[in-house]
Amino acid sequence: MSKPRLPSCAAVILTLALCSRPAEAHLNSSGMGPIYDGLMHFLTSPEDLVPALAMALLAGLRGATHGRRALFTLPAAWLLGSLAGLAAAATGGNAVVAALWFLLMGGLVASDAKVSLRLTTILAALLGLYHGYFNGSGMGQSVSAILGVVGLVSAVFVLIALAAAFVVQLRAQWARIAVRVAGSWIAASGLLLLGWALRGG
């Protein structure tokens, strides 16, 4: 952090701290502080974790360039979406859209779609913005919520880094097919979730 920015940053944090409200119920306590709360929220929320994992698998299947693009685009978009969500009133994500994300990302992985780098970037950005927004909107407006977002986005970054790197280095045909099978499972789960959502819960 550069020196001139420190006072303004401290002022923002102090203002936020003074204006903070009790955290909404969405971000559950892990007992280890808000950063870990955010991290654990991501890791224990399959509706967030699985599409992000599918993004990593897709990027990994397409190679290191796509992996690097997703590695920075998805967490950045997730951060932006979360910050936008923090400023918004608490809203819940649309179950149909969540199911469609499963279907889309799982389907692309299962079919080993030859997506362009631009499409990878767009998908990562949209995925991050969408999920980040609903994560952020459920966290309330407090310093701990901001720290929770930091933890959450860190978890997204680590997941993409590990999963995409793991897939990129796969050379055996059967190993790449196993990744595609995982994609088909994600798409199948999305189809079922869609049925559930259309039924109305």
Added chain:
Amino acid sequence: MRFLSGSRGLAAGCLAAVTPSALAHMQAGQATGFLTGFLHPISGLDHVLAMVAVGLWGAQLGAPAIWVLPVAFPLVMAMGGMLGFLGVPIAGIEYGIAASAILLGAAVAFELRLPLVVAALLIGFFAVFHGHAHGTELPPGQSALLYSMGFVMATGCLHAVGIAIGVVHRWMWGQRLLRAAGAVVLVGGVFFLWKALGGAA
């Protein structure tokens, strides 16, 4: 990632798959949702026979059927599950499940070499019945997403068991063993059809 390679990675994946979620985070019913879904296909012998037979048949047919069939089955099964969720009635579900065991068992027993498209359509047709049964049997109060992920993963694991057994197809004695296994599935299917027709009443 070397420490996560091979059997260690598989063991870690299995442990991660069956580990209950943190109760502090998950809403009530979600943790049991995954396990309920995962155990559902395994607890029904009719499902087990048909799904293992898909893997066995894929192993007999070789590439690309060995992975196309296990990818197609969960996807079409999920469509059936969606219809079940939505309450769309399909007549003769139990007959369809029993018939799937009979025909898939026969395909393995006689080592039928159908064109890939025909084989995929055949297992896709029967997958609808299995999926519909799963969808209509979703216990109230369970998490649809975790339940769906559980039973899709269990289905995939059953296919994998069939494929793993099918490795013996490279030896002459193995081919005979697979045909015998197909005959067992066929007999099991006849039994379940007899039960569905009211024979056990």
